[in-house]
Amino acid sequence: MRYVDEFRDGEVAQGIARAIAAEARPERRYNFMEFCGGHTHAISRYGVPDLLPENVRMIHGPGCPVCVLPIGRIDLAIRLALTHGVVLCTYADTLRVPASGGLSLMRARSRGGDIRMVYAVTDALKIARENPHKQVVFFAIGFETTTPPTAVAIRQACAEGLGNFSVLCCHVLTPPAIMSILESPEVRTLGSVPLDGFIGPAHVSTIIGSRPYAFFAEEYRKPVVIAGFEPLDVMQAILMLTRQVNAGRAEVENEFTRAVTPDGNAKAQALVAGVFELRRSFEWRGLGEVPYSALKIRAAYAEFDAEKRFELDYTPVSDNKACECGAILRGVKRPTDCKLFGTVCTPETPMGSCMVSSEGACAAHYTYGRHKESEAAR
Amino acid sequence: MSGTVKPGYARPLDLKHGRVEMSHGGGGRAMAQLIAELFTRHLGNEYLAQGNDGAVLPPAGGRLVVGTDCHVVSPLFFPGGDIGSLAVHGTVNDVAVMGAAPLYLTAGFILEEGFPLADLARIVGSMAEAANRAGVRLVAGDTKVVEQGKGDGLFITTTGVGALPAGLTLSGDLARPGDAVLISGTIGDHGMAIMSRRENLAFDAPILSDSAALNGLTAAMLATGAELRLMRDPTRGGLAATLNEIAHQSGVGIHLDEAAIPVKPEVEAACELLGLDPLNIANEGKLVAVCAESDAERLVAAMRAHPLGRAAARIGRVVEDGRHFVQMQTRFGGRRMVDWLAGEQLPRIC
Known part of the structure; x- marks a missing residue:
């Protein structure tokens, strides 16, 4: 397959692996966090850790949209479906995330909620047009990549006067999440999470560009290498990060130049800015309340804001006590550090959100990497 | 009027514009007419002609293998097949991979009120053709009609019966460390044919379902006399699910070599586009075989000599592993696990 196979070539990978092994100094350890769930998935699916020397370790970050969604937000969506009787449209991954009272969107559906899986927000618009007598709500989740299509849909609904369509906006922002990790006591003072650099997001960066990361490099002295989602991109980024660490540099470098520019996609940014504004604060699973880390719908489009239309008030709900998703999302713990991992919490019966999405650290490890720790244990 | 209509004349089924009505399942004359003019016309044979509640079959002279399969695929017509041919192939294959020669089928139809009779005729015709090709005969059947909105066009359940050669035992628990794992051809064709149709993915050459009866291929494989442990057709859940089932049943591990697993470029491209893994995608005309290492070469050669095994390949080996992991x-x-898929990736694929 052209434009894909080139980025999955085993021989090239071996070459980069040799270069990383040659660069990594045996006397130190290298701990890099891949922010995005897309990278987490690629690393696990292609077996990237097998190609890294023992002292180079990847830490999974919080960049999985489904994983960071707090229980309270899923509860809102369920309430819309069961109490307000709306047609709730959502991406498939959110269906299985556990919510309060033993519910999930999937279970709410079996209790009579009209909850429909869609591939894109345009499907939700279509459902609204075809069902003029029903209220249709799109459960909008995701980072900067999925925000522009939601903005387009809201403008489209406004232009068409589609009065039965609204959006439950849960769009979140990448830079404040990275900031929250860098500011966390584990990284900043306790040093229990040694972090030597970041692999920066691929698709998110096509929208926001590479500039927003400069602050982390300068202020926190952490190198950032923006990389594509193919396994060779990840390998190359690890090599670039290793070189920066060795040279004592902390810069933003761009491995993904085939898609990412310094300024990003200005048109998409303008579109988003026209429809959304910053929320003062937003609750993330794992990171807690993070200031100015999410978007809400501007007053001009208030009639398409499901939170306003249905007068929803947000109630935070704490995670299952034994679930370590929070610590895993901050890079403090690994999936296998969680008592529930692989026992009561599996992809079939997830207890926490990291076991739900294929981009979640727990699901990726369970599906692709489980052979490793039992090998180590034997 | 008299003289223009012959005595005893009955208006035939309108196979052009007619639709299934509740009376077609009611046990009355309308049902009898549907069976006579549509089902018996296409599928008739001496056993069906007995016209009793059950068919009386001659002795098969040995052990029998019975398999059953429900078919709810959507859409009913897809590139490379339809629910009719699929309902024959699915069950014939379940019997064939047990090492048996499939002989008879029974079929149950659940029809939705309002379903076009023209489509039904096309589907039953396609079943007849598939059954003829596979050399099996449909010996019993049943039809029920449900109200509009209570079904989705048509569901078909088929049961197959086959004769197992004396002395032959193939079973999912017979894989042993050291054995070779073979696949009869490219994976993921059926699932991606359906998905590309559902998602309106337009490719230069459409992806065709691999839906086919495998009893010719299994007969050719058995004729080699190779030491076969088991065969299985990797339908729902794809190759990944089938290999995990084998690993658990046999209490072994399996090591795969990704580079050896045949995948058509268009299937790979469609999977890439939809974020799917070909290992999890359904097949309807492929089989996995596990055999003694020493016989792998000649078994692959025999498979490749058959039209349905041209792309057969040796893709891995059975290893000792108390955890029963499939790894690749x-x-x-790198190396990774190949796990069962969680949840439902592609509903109503077969």
Whole structure:
């Protein structure tokens, strides 16, 4: 397959692996966090850790949209479906995330909620047009990549006067999440999470560009290498990060130049800015309340804001006590550090959100990497 | 009027514009007419002609293998087949991979009120053709009609009966460390044919379902006399699910080589586009075989000599592993687990 196979070539990978092994100094350890769930998935699916020397370790970050969604937000969506009787449209991954009272969107559906899986927000618009007598709500989740299509849909609904369509906006922002990790006591003072650099997001960066990361490099002295989602991109980024660490540099470098520019996609940014504004604060699973880390719908489009239309008030709900998703999302713990991992919490019966999405650290490890720790244990 | 209509004349089924009505399942004359003019016309044979509540079959002279399969595929017509041919192939294959020669089928139809009779005729015709090709005969059947909105056009359940050669035992628990794992051809064709149709993915050459009866191929494989442990057709859940089932049943592990697993470029491209893994995608005309290492070469050669096994390949080996893991050496150079898929990836694929 052209434009894909080139980025999955085993021989090239071996070459980069040799270069990383040659660069990594045996006397130190290298701990890099891949922010995005897309990278987490690629690393696990292609077996990237097998190609890294023992002292180079990847830490999974919080960049999985489904994983960071707090229980309270899923509860809102369920309430819309069961109490307000709306047609709730959502991406498939959110269906299985556990919510309060033993519910999930999937279970709410079996209790009579009209909850429909869609591939894109345009499907939700279509459902609204075809069902003029029903209220249709799109459960909008995701980072900067999925925000522009939601903005387009809201403008489209406004232009068409589609009065039965609204959006439950849960769009979140990448830079404040990275900031929250860098500011966390584990990284900043306790040093229990040694972090030597970041692999920066691929698709998110096509929208926001590479500039927003400069602050982390300068202020926190952490190198950032923006990389594509193919396994060779990840390998190359690890090599670039290793070189920066060795040279004592902390810069933003761009491995993904085939898609990412310094300024990003200005048109998409303008579109988003026209429809959304910053929320003062937003609750993330794992990171807690993070200031100015999410978007809400501007007053001009208030009639398409499901939170306003249905007068929803947000109630935070704490995670299952034994679930370590929070610590895993901050890079403090690994999936296998969680008592529930692989026992009561599996992809079939997830207890926490990291076991739900294929981009979640727990699901990726369970599906692709489980052979490793039992090998180590034997 | 008299003289223009012959005595005893009955208006035939309108196979052009007619639709299924509740009376077609009611046990009355309308049902009898549907069976006579549509089902018996296409599928008739001496056993069906007995016209009793059950068919009386001659002795098969040995052990029998019975398999059953429900078919709810959507859409009913897809590139490379339809629910009718699929309902024959699915069950014939379940019997064939047990090592048996499939002989008879029974079929149950659940029809939705309002379903076009023209489509039904096309589907039953396609079943007849598939059954003829596979050399099996449909010996019993049943039809029920449900109200509009209570079904989705048509569901078909088929049961197959086959004769197992004396002395032959193939079973999912017979894989042993050291054995070779073979696949009869490219994976993921059926699932991606359906998905590309559902998602309106337009390719230069459409992806065709691999839906086919495998009893010719299994007969050719058995004729080699190779030491076969088991065969299985990797339908729902794809190759990944089938290999995990084998690993658990036999209490072994399996190591795969990703580079050896045949995948058509268009299937790979469609999977890439939809974020799917070909290992999890359904097949309807492929089989997995596990055999003694020493016989692998000639078994692959025999498979390749058959039209349905041209792309057959040896893709891995059985290993000792108390955890019963299926692992794969990736083309990229790493190693990973190949797990069962969680949840429902592609509903109503067969």
